[in-house]
Amino acid sequence: MADEKNPKDAKKPKLDKAHVADTALDLLNDVGLEGLTLRAIAKELNVQAPALYWHFKNKQALLDEMATVMFRRMVGAGEAGVAHEPQGSWQEWLMLGSRQLRATLLRYRDGARVFSGSQFTGTDHGPGMEANLRFLTEAGFGADQAAWASSTVWMFTLGFVTEEQGVQPLPGERRPGYDVAERAEMLADYPLAAAAGEHLFTGFDERFEEGLRLIVAGIEARYGVR
Template identity: 30%
Template sequence: MNAAPASARNDKSAVLAAAMRVLAENGLPGLSMRRIADELDVQVSALYWHFPNKQALLAAVSARIVGDGSPNPEMDAVARTLRDRLLAHQDGAEIVSSSFALGLLDLPARADLVSAARDLGLDDTAAEVAADTVVHYVIGYTFHEQQQVHAAVVGAADASVDLSPSDVGDREDDFEAGLAMVLAGVRATASARR
């Protein structure tokens, strides 16, 4: 009896799991279709049975990174949950940013933020703007943070930038301060519209 072809042995979830492993080991620069195929011991063409192109695969990786909505519906908790999920994956913010910008990712955190903004009293249009502002702040801040860490790891960071483990608390404090400013603006806008 002949074995099933390799493309049939690996379903979409197996390809995605392999992509997540390659990402964890090599980061976004090393996340190639060739490496994923090697991880699965298949030809690159077998991956295209499940994903029409690399951008579609990156969108699936992005969805895996961001997961489902936040367990806490408060805006600050949604923002922190999104940041934590991005930080949990090497180059997570960059991958998610690209998929989101191209309209390939429905970001559950954004939907949660829209709902929370409506609960504050914002109309649909203002709630969408508030959600987008928070999402862009979180992704942008986290992208910047991950780039600095990567630069330190490869020795490309400016010597004046402190990226030591002790600096993590400072980055956390800076993130929280910026988030508080953004959310204060959202709340002030909601109060002004009442």
């Protein structure tokens, strides 16, 4: 009959932005950002590449949607350990948010590069941003100071993880060329620079926490909010 549907078509998932972004994030860990092309995603979805252009005019539009999905996963109800309402001191709250962001980015190869510079495609971030800024202003920050303080911590986290993933694309994986002993031997004529490798390319958890405390202490000293 003319209105009968092909059983194979019925099994195909609906091709929408969310499904494409989910597939792209799954593929990201295998191929990295450089290998994540619309053609590769289309192959994974078993569709022709032009079909994706109905949803994304270019790769940056796709990255925007991927960043949005990453953010939704970070703050979603199913994400264990994520606090939704500001609590405690403003110092601890800013640090908690940065830890959660870093943990999310580290789940994806090149996760920080996907996130950095992307624009969220919806307003999912609005409630949390409003609550955070209100929390900071109620703690004594001016509106401009609250925006600058929170964005500075946010950008520190993105920059840190970008560099971290340049050395370790995924936890437990290390790029060639970042052997600390080899680096020290190469820089043997510069003892301080050689010794610095131990502090720059290992112990990322400890380094992140120290950097975070430096940033927050600087905000406190600059704005005088205790």
